[in-house]
Amino acid sequence: MNQVTGAPGTSRPGGRTARVREAVLRAAGDALVDKGIGGVDLAEVARRAEVGKTTVYRRWGTVPGxxxxxxxxxxxxxxxxxxxxxxxxxxxxxxxxxLKTLADARQGPLFRAIIAAAASDAQTAAALHRFYRVRIEEWAPCVNEAVARGDVPEGTDAAEVVRALSAPLYYRFLVSGDPLDAGVAERAAVAASAAARAGVYA
Structure with missing residues (x-):
């Protein structure tokens, strides 16, 4: 799949560097969930990850990085x-x-914290937008293949179908607080598929 690039620390390392990256990102995620982006400190992240402060400052530079x-x-x-x-x-x-991601005990709070941080930090918002572009690009071909099979109309906007499916799940997760369960996920998929077949996104 496509790799997110262009932001501090986003090269894909190996060996010891990969282990350091994993430890630092886990520590940063824990701190972000605990304190929000305003409470994350690079020195504290280094301490949690048990790596040198210099390593964290040199490789990532900033909390948004x-x-x-x-x-x-x-x-x-x-x-x-x-x-x-x-x-x-x-x-x-x-x-x-x-659903599995948003309901996960770690991933759910982490996404909530990142989305909240993106509302007030432009670099975090840009990184979040890149992340979702990558995920949409990963899943859009399932709609394009449906177009090729004749299941949905020519000209259907595949990315918009993916967004339409995701939207009700994120609405419950971030806004309404209504239950988010398998039934909700199933209805979101059925609704997006039916709308696509009806030409709503063509």
């Missing part, structure tokens, strides 16, 4: 899209993956 690399790592490690051969089941797989 750390968050950008955290999102890059999430994009790198995200599961590839489903290839079931049918739009309905592909979209159901995507909805299930989003």
């Amino acid at each position: 750390l968050v950008a690399d955290m999102l890059a790592e999430m994009a790198e490690s995200s599961l590839p899209r489903a290839r079931t051969g049918a739009l309905d089941t592909d979209l159901a797989a995507l909805a299930g993956l989003i």
